[in-house]
Every structure is written in structure tokens, then in C-alpha cells.
Amino acid sequence: MSQAAATSADLDAAAERARSEGYWDIVWRQFKKNAGAYWSLWLLVPLFMTAIFAPAIASNQPFIYVDGDQTLYPWFRAVLNPDQPVDYLFNMAMVGFFPWVVVAWLTNSRMKRRAVAGRRRVLNVVTQYLAIMAVLCILFLLNSGGGYWLRPVNKYWARSFATEDYEATQSGARIRSVYPPIPFGPIEIDLKARSKGPGYRKPADIQSDSNDRAIHWLGTDNTGRDVLTRMIYGARISMSVGFVAVGIYVTIGVFVGAIAGYFGGIVDMVISRLIEIVLLFPSFFLILTLVALIGPSIYVIMFVIGITSWATIARLTRGEVLKQRSIDYTVAAQALGSSHFRIIFRHILPNALSPALVSAPFGIASAIITEAGLSLLGFGVRPPAPSWGSILQQAHGNYNYWWLIVVPSLAMFLTVTIYNLVGSGLRDAMDPRLRI
Amino acid sequence: MIPTLFGVTVISFCIMQLAPGDPMLSQLSSQGAAGESSQTREAYLIQKRDLNLDKPLILNFRNFYDYRRDLKIAAYYRSLTEQQVAEDLARLSADPSDPEHAARLHFLRALDIEEFNERLHNPAKHARLAAAIRGFVQVYCEDIGSYGVPAAIQLLQDPTLDTSLKIGLIDCINYMVVEAHHPTYSRDPSDDETPLVTAVWRSWWQREQASFSALHPRRVEALQNELAAMVATTSREELYSQMERYDRGDVPFFAETLLGESTLREKVIASMLLNLYVARPLEMNVPHDAAAAKVNEVVENWLVHYEPRRKDYEKGLGGKLTAMFTDTQYAHMVWRLATFRFGRSALKTREPVSQKIWAAVIVSAPLMVMSEFVIYFVSIPLGITCAVNRGSWLDRLISFKLFFLYSVPPFVAAMLFLLFFCYGDYVKWFPMERLHSSGASEFGYLHYTMDYLWHCFLPVTCLSLFSLAALAMYSRTSMLDVIGQDYIRTARAKGVSRNRVIYKHALRNALIPILTLFANFLPAMLGGSVLIEYIFNIPGMGRLSWESIEQKDVPTLMALIYVQAIVVLVSILMTDIMYVFVDPRISFESQGKGQ
Numbered sequence A: 001m002s003q004a005a006a007t008s009a010d011l012d013a014a015a016e017r018a019r020s021e022g023y024w025d026i027v028w029r030q031f032k033k034n035a036g037a038y039w040s041l042w043l044l045v046p047l048f049m050t051a052i053f054a055p056a057i058a059s060n061q062p063f064i065y066v067d068g069d070q071t072l073y074p075w076f077r078a079v080l081n082p083d084q085p086v087d088y089l090f091n092m093a094m095v096g097f098f099p100w101v102v103v104a105w106l107t108n109s110r111m112k113r114r115a116v117a118g119r120r121r122v123l124n125v126v127t128q129y130l131a132i133m134a135v136l137c138i139l140f141l142l143n144s145g146g147g148y149w150l151r152p153v154n155k156y157w158a159r160s161f162a163t164e165d166y167e168a169t170q171s172g173a174r175i176r177s178v179y180p181p182i183p184f185g186p187i188e189i190d191l192k193a194r195s196k197g198p199g200y201r202k203p204a205d206i207q208s209d210s211n212d213r214a215i216h217w218l219g220t221d222n223t224g225r226d227v228l229t230r231m232i233y234g235a236r237i238s239m240s241v242g243f244v245a246v247g248i249y250v251t252i253g254v255f256v257g258a259i260a261g262y263f264g265g266i267v268d269m270v271i272s273r274l275i276e277i278v279l280l281f282p283s284f285f286l287i288l289t290l291v292a293l294i295g296p297s298i299y300v301i302m303f304v305i306g307i308t309s310w311a312t313i314a315r316l317t318r319g320e321v322l323k324q325r326s327i328d329y330t331v332a333a334q335a336l337g338s339s340h341f342r343i344i345f346r347h348i349l350p351n352a353l354s355p356a357l358v359s360a361p362f363g364i365a366s367a368i369i370t371e372a373g374l375s376l377l378g379f380g381v382r383p384p385a386p387s388w389g390s391i392l393q394q395a396h397g398n399y400n401y402w403w404l405i406v407v408p409s410l411a412m413f414l415t416v417t418i419y420n421l422v423g424s425g426l427r428d429a430m431d432p433r434l435r436i
Numbered sequence B: 001m002i003p004t005l006f007g008v009t010v011i012s013f014c015i016m017q018l019a020p021g022d023p024m025l026s027q028l029s030s031q032g033a034a035g036e037s038s039q040t041r042e043a044y045l046i047q048k049r050d051l052n053l054d055k056p057l058i059l060n061f062r063n064f065y066d067y068r069r070d071l072k073i074a075a076y077y078r079s080l081t082e083q084q085v086a087e088d089l090a091r092l093s094a095d096p097s098d099p100e101h102a103a104r105l106h107f108l109r110a111l112d113i114e115e116f117n118e119r120l121h122n123p124a125k126h127a128r129l130a131a132a133i134r135g136f137v138q139v140y141c142e143d144i145g146s147y148g149v150p151a152a153i154q155l156l157q158d159p160t161l162d163t164s165l166k167i168g169l170i171d172c173i174n175y176m177v178v179e180a181h182h183p184t185y186s187r188d189p190s191d192d193e194t195p196l197v198t199a200v201w202r203s204w205w206q207r208e209q210a211s212f213s214a215l216h217p218r219r220v221e222a223l224q225n226e227l228a229a230m231v232a233t234t235s236r237e238e239l240y241s242q243m244e245r246y247d248r249g250d251v252p253f254f255a256e257t258l259l260g261e262s263t264l265r266e267k268v269i270a271s272m273l274l275n276l277y278v279a280r281p282l283e284m285n286v287p288h289d290a291a292a293a294k295v296n297e298v299v300e301n302w303l304v305h306y307e308p309r310r311k312d313y314e315k316g317l318g319g320k321l322t323a324m325f326t327d328t329q330y331a332h333m334v335w336r337l338a339t340f341r342f343g344r345s346a347l348k349t350r351e352p353v354s355q356k357i358w359a360a361v362i363v364s365a366p367l368m369v370m371s372e373f374v375i376y377f378v379s380i381p382l383g384i385t386c387a388v389n390r391g392s393w394l395d396r397l398i399s400f401k402l403f404f405l406y407s408v409p410p411f412v413a414a415m416l417f418l419l420f421f422c423y424g425d426y427v428k429w430f431p432m433e434r435l436h437s438s439g440a441s442e443f444g445y446l447h448y449t450m451d452y453l454w455h456c457f458l459p460v461t462c463l464s465l466f467s468l469a470a471l472a473m474y475s476r477t478s479m480l481d482v483i484g485q486d487y488i489r490t491a492r493a494k495g496v497s498r499n500r501v502i503y504k505h506a507l508r509n510a511l512i513p514i515l516t517l518f519a520n521f522l523p524a525m526l527g528g529s530v531l532i533e534y535i536f537n538i539p540g541m542g543r544l545s546w547e548s549i550e551q552k553d554v555p556t557l558m559a560l561i562y563v564q565a566i567v568v569l570v571s572i573l574m575t576d577i578m579y580v581f582v583d584p585r586i587s588f589e590s591q592g593k594g595q
Helices: A002-020 A023-033 A035-052 A074-080 A085-095 A097-113 A118-142 A161-171 A227-263 A265-280 A283-294 A298-308 A310-325 A328-335 A340-352 A354-377 A388-395 A403-430 B002-017 B023-031 B038-050 B068-079 B082-094 B099-110 B116-120 B123-157 B163-176 B191-211 B217-232 B236-243 B248-259 B264-277 B292-313 B317-326 B329-338 B353-388 B393-406 B410-422 B445-483 B486-493 B498-536 B541-550 B554-582 B588-594
Strands: A064-067 A070-072 A175-178
Touching: A023 A035, A023 A118, A023 A403, A035 A085, A035 A227, A035 A403, A064 A161, A074 A085, A085 A097, A085 A118, A085 A227, A097 A118, A161 A175, A227 A265, A227 A298, A227 A310, A227 A340, A227 A354, A227 A388, A227 A403, A265 A310, A265 B002, A265 B554, A283 A298, A283 A354, A283 B002, A283 B498, A283 B541, A283 B554, A298 A310, A298 A354, A310 A340, A310 A354, A328 A340, A354 A388, A354 A403, A354 B410, A354 B498, A388 A403, A388 B410, A403 B393, A403 B410, B002 B329, B002 B554, B068 B099, B068 B123, B068 B163, B082 B099, B082 B116, B082 B123, B099 B116, B116 B123, B123 B163, B123 B292, B163 B292, B191 B248, B191 B264, B191 B292, B217 B236, B217 B248, B217 B264, B236 B264, B248 B264, B329 B554, B353 B393, B353 B445, B353 B498, B353 B541, B353 B554, B393 B445, B410 B445, B410 B498, B445 B498, B486 B498, B498 B541, B498 B554, B541 B554
Parallel strands: none
Antiparallel strands: A064 A070, A064 A175
């Protein structure tokens, strides 16, 4: 009796859920069932945090530098004036992080009171973060140049505070400085600590331009740069290459595939042929050739991966759109007189996005691998800039320095595993038919 | 198939257009024409003609263009010394509105010299600019090539033209025509060449006959006998050593043999002999201060060049229209690719590209084949084992390991293998690099093979890992799909044994989608081998690609891209054909209808 009641209550609950649940709720529920994928999603958070807070973790610029009656804040100036646009973007994310936490907490609690669904709240908060980042970027870009209080010019870029520190202690002067936990810069060369193993700490009697007190936790490379610092900053490059490249090619692929699938006929034929042709070229070799001919740089890599890898996405989207086009709701939308544009982007695409979205995490993983491979061949980021692949490149042909191989390999393996787990979780959740 | 191939050529062409521009032009603009040696220039010019880089990209309108006006200006600048060009520049910048000056300025601007306008108005830069102009005019002549020859000949025949301009024009036409004369036959002589060869020597003979004394009849007889003997010789070396025996006095005999009635073979030998004693029968160039008579003589020589080739130079409308499409960089590239003539490498070695690629293919292909074997023979049983024991601990273990493998980038695996298995600090089981030990060619057959396999082990493993994992996961899914089908349940219900159902009924159907992946893994492996071969230092396709990219060897690069695309295309085609054999439900006819 009670069993039967429980069953009917369960059925009621299931029916209730089915009425109120949208597609994405179902996907999320399925996704959460997959423990590996769910926890990988959480593991992405520390990965991103490391990338965003890289200068706070590792930098050779002291936060505060007290020299007699003079107090300097070199770290803040350095953070606001990095050399690379990628670093600038991530630094802005760091600057905007704490304001965002406050704003997010406020909006979240307000929405909670109004019983907004969890997924909506997360989406809202993430959007807020992106908006804050965008606002900060624009604000600081407008304020660049001399004379603005918001973005002071970095006038200490030629000074080596570590050396001054050292000389001051030698001469007995009192200097107080506060460094980040790892007081090394990503491109800070220290010729007196070349190719040292993990845990190396310079003997006190050797003077050099780098911080003497600190330990190189993961050793140094062949010009004495700290490997851990370079790994941390390299994460920024890997993350941004992955996201931007995949963003570019998913956009192109979805757009092209949707047009081919929706319009059919000669448009479809031409695009299908184009997809076929692009797929004929071995992807890594094609990317390598293009990057080498255009001129290696991280932005070129993003762009080239973006314009060469869209074909698979386009093919998948085309198939899905073809399927959706013959379903009644599309015919109904056409009968109502909606424009092609509206039908494609409002009605069909939201239902046809799943293959593209499923392949995105895998794409990010493979873009990270591609970038590392290019760097290994010497066609990656420009030399002083840190990247996981360029650390590997230094080890190639010189296997004495095992940490130069093991450390980036491990990082790459973990990152790729995380993305692949998320991807397979997403695939299982979105399309149980594809489950492996 | 054909449209796809066409697309492949278009994309290869576009990629090649990205290659760094004209190395010669950048050289010229940076240091003027004076700095570089004539040898590099010659090599560059040959390479440029080789690749048809002097042609327009897609449509060629040059046959419709009247070059006379431009050529006059080009000749004007080639006839001046650098000093005079600098003076001319001063006049140009002083009075740019004069119609003649305007025409010259227009011509100079079209040459695309760096910062021309700025340098023109700065007298201090005129000397360097003048040097650059002379160089650029030369490149201009080289670029218009044979298209400008009819106009140049017309101008040369114009009696009202200045002698100094004619000297400049002769200078220009020398750059337009690469090899003006054929004093001897080519390696495979044919009768078609006779008019060209005889025209040269007839003209020379008319001019020079007077300076030779007539031969004694006895000598003539002896020479006739020797010529007959030479005609009979088949070995080239013997022929050359025989030729050494004659002196200048015998030239009239050979000239008459060549110009008179004789067989092709006699003519070939006579022309070779003549060329041995008279290296340059017709003077095609003139010094700057030549007299009018000398200039007219050279003009005559150019007419000797022009007359037999008039038909090639002066095309009819149909010929011009055809040339519009066929005489372009793109058309020439398509033709070369379609006939698999990839030309020579741009490196100093000038090795034929096909030879280079072939040498690399015979290194890479065994590796590829081996790893394909490994992939298919390991992954399919793995996938089936997982699918059959679905949910068991074995399935979980294998799936977990496969996922692990799937996440290891092949080149990372390669470097870790090298570090742990080859370097020697840990274990030294495998060699560091290359495919053979040093001195392997002396080994016995068995030893050689074992040595090769020992060297291959790690590269093949690294090449296979990723695809192996992917294919095993895929075959597991595919097998699970089939096992869930009704007909499998029916077979089981009928009492067919478990193994028989799995290996007879399910497996064959599960293999069909796996076959398609054959075509997918090939491009991935071709590309992925770049890194693996780079790390293991194997001189295969991947290493060759990397080297040609690094050394900017454009012809090799283009051939590599094209060849790899063709390989993939062929493998896709093969997969389609295999499909038909494996799956009786699919046939070529139904595929045609389905489209």
C-alpha cells in the first residue's frame, strides 16, 4: 500500500518536473550524475584562478617597496601596464574579481529571495563578470597615457628591485619590501642559476639580479628563469588560445553549417564541397604551414586554428539543421511569415547547437595541444613569452633536465584530461546516443 | 572528385600566396641594385621563371597590352648611367607637370619602389634612388618577359629612334628573353629545331665566311669520313673526345654541313662542333657607348631571333584569349600539380622535389602502415571486449585506461618515453633517435630488420596511442549499438551460442562504421607525424615538412600539401569502395540516387 503510494508520488514528482524543466535543466541534471565530469568542471576553477591571479602568485615586482622615506607600489603599476594584450585582459579579470564577488553576492541573494532557478543565477553572475571585465578594459584603455590617476605609467620597468634589495642588505641599509609568494618574473633571466633542479635555492654568497631568498620550486630553465612562474603565466596563454580559437571556429562552423542546412540546394552543395576540401588537409600540418608563413605569434595561432578547424562543426551543425528544418515548428514559423534570419537564429539554432557545444571542450583541449606542439617546433609564442610548449622546446634534445619535460607534460595532461572529461560529460548529458 | 581536386589546388595556391613576397625586390630596395652578385640574381631569375612567378595570378591580359610606350621609358632609363638617372630625377621633381615628365613619373610609380615619392623630393636620396630605379626597371623587363618582345622588335626596327634609346632597348630585351638563341640542338634532337639552329649559324656564316680560308679537298674528304664515323658513334663521351681533335680551320666544313643538305644526326654533330669553337655566334648585347653600326648589327641579330619565332610572339585573338586563362601562375601551378611535376627545391641543392618527397615517403610509409596495423589490431579487440563485458570491472578498467591515453598528447608521450626509456638515467631500452644504428648497412638481413624494429618501436607507439584510444572507444560504442539491436536478441532467442552471435552476427555489422574512420585517422597521422618525427629525428615526411617550412622552401611545401591532400582523398575513396564490399546494403547505384 505504502509502496504504491510512494510510486505514485514519485510519478507525480516526475511529471511535475517534466512540465517545468527545460532542456538545459535536463542536461544539467544528467551532467551532475556523471561524477567525473562534474568534478572536472570544479577543477577548472582553480585552473582559471591560477591564470587570472598569476601576478599575485608570482612576480618580481614587490607589492610595497619602502626605501627610506620613499614608499613605492611597483606591482600595481606593472599589473596595469603589461606588454601583452593577453596579460592585460587577464589582469583586468584580476582587478575586477573582488568587486565582482561583492556584486555577485548581492544579486545572487536578491534573486534567491525571488526564487530564480539556480542555472539562471549562475548565468547572470557569469555575465556580470564578463561585463565588469569589459567595462574595466575600456576604462583603463581610455585612461592610458600620462597624467591619468587610474592607470599610472610604469616608470619602474627598468629597475630591478631584487638587486637593489640585495645591494642594500650588503651595505646595511634598511629596505622593506613585500613580494608575491613566488618572487620571480616570467621572463626574468638569472644567469647564475641556469638549469637548476626543483627545490633549488641559491647559496647566500652568490649575488645576482634575482631574488636570493626564494626557492625555485620546480627548478629553472637554461637561462635561469623560474619554471613554476613560467608555468603559471603559460596557463594564461594556453587558456586564451583554447578559448579564443574554439570561439572563432565554433562561430564560423555554426554559422556556415546553419546556412548550408537551412537553404539547401546550390548553397548547400557549395558549402559541403568546401567542408570536404578543408577536411582533406592534415590539420596540424596546415596550421603549421599557415602560422609559419604568416609569422608566428599567439594571435596568429588563435586565428589560424580558428579558420582551419570549423569544417567538422559545420558538418555536424548542417546535419542537425537539416533534421530540424523538416520538423513542424519550422514549417509553422515559415507559415507565420518569419524571416529566414529569424527562423535560423531564433527557432532552429537553439535546437541544433548541441553537437557544436559538445565538441567545444574537446576542441579547447586540442587547441591547447596544438599550441604546445607549435611552440615545441619553434613556431609558437615569441621566445621570451612563457608557454608550456616553449618550456618543452628547451628540453628537446637535452634530456638531462627532466623537470623541463615532466612539469609541462603533467600540466598539459591534467588540463587536457579535465577538458576531455567535461566534454564527455556534456556529450553524455546532451545526447545519450553518443555515449561511449 | 574533380571539383574537390580543383578546390585543393585553389587552397594550395592561396596558401602559397602567403609565402613571403619577392625576395629580389626586397633586396633591391634595401641596398640598391649595386649590392648583390650576379650569380644570386641569375639563380633567382631561373627560379622565378621555374615557378612562373613573373606571370599574373589568375587572368593574363598582357597579350592585349601595348608595351611600346612603357618600353621606350624603360629603355630610356636603361640607357642612362646612374649619374644621369639622378639628374633626370632632379628634373622630374622640379617640373612634374610637363607631359613627358608626367609619363615617366607614372611609369616609375608603377614600379612600386619603396617610398618613391618621398625619396623623389629629397635630392640627398637621389643617388640611391637612381640605383634602385635601374634595378627595378630590370625587374620590370624580366617580368613582362616575352609579352614585350614584339613591341621591342617593332621599336628596334623604327629608323627614327635614337641610337642611345636603341642601346637601352637592347639592354631591356636581353632581360626579357632568357635564352635568345639555340646554337645547338637539345638533348633529344628533332627536326623542328633545325630552322632555329640553322638561322643562327647562317647569319653568323654570312658575316664571318670571309675570315676563313677554303679547305683543301683532301681535308674535306677526310673530314667527311670522320663525320660518318662520329655519326655512327653512340657513346657521348667518345663523341666528345673525337671532337677535341679539330681546330678552327675546319670550321667552314662543319658550317657547310649544317647549312647544306645533311641528315639530322650530322647537323647535330656539326652544330656541337661549331659551338665548341664559336661560343657566341651572335652578339646580342651592346656596350653603352656603341656606335650606330654596331647597334644595327645587334638589331639584325635580334631579328634573327625573332623571325623564326614570330608565330609564337604574335598571337591571334584566339591565342590571346586562351593565353588569358592558361598562361597564369594559377594555371601553370594546376598543370604542374596535375602532372606531378613539382619542379626543384628552392634550396641551394636544387634537388628535384619529387625525389625529396619520395626519399621521405619510403621512410614514413612503413611507420604509418605499422601504426595503422597496431591501431586496428589492438583497438578493435579492446573495444569488443569492453562492449561484451559491459559494466564489468574489466570494462571500467579498460575504458579508464583508454580515456587516460586519449588525453596524452602524442608528442608529450614521445618526450616522456625518450626521457624514461632512452636517456639512460632510468633504463636504456630503446635508442634515442633515427631508424637505424650507425653501420646498420653492414648488418645481416635478420640483424638489420631487428635493429629497424627496435628503433621503430617508440615512434610507432607514439603515433598509434591517440588514434588507438579513440578507435577503441568508438568500436565499443559501435558494438554496443549493434548488441542492442533486435536481430541479436532474436538470434540469442533462437538458441545460437553467445560467441557465435558476437563474432558472427554482431561484429561484422559493428565493423562497418569503424571502416569509415580509416580515412579520418590518416590526415591526423600525417600531420601528427611532424612532431613525432621531429622529436625522434626521423627523416620522413613530417621532418621534411618541418624543414621545408623552416627553410621557406616553397616548391617543396606546395608539393607536400598537395600530395598529402591527395593521399587523404584517395583513402576516402578507398573507404567508400570498401564500404560497398563490406556492406551489401550499399551499392554505387543507390549512392548515386541518394544524392
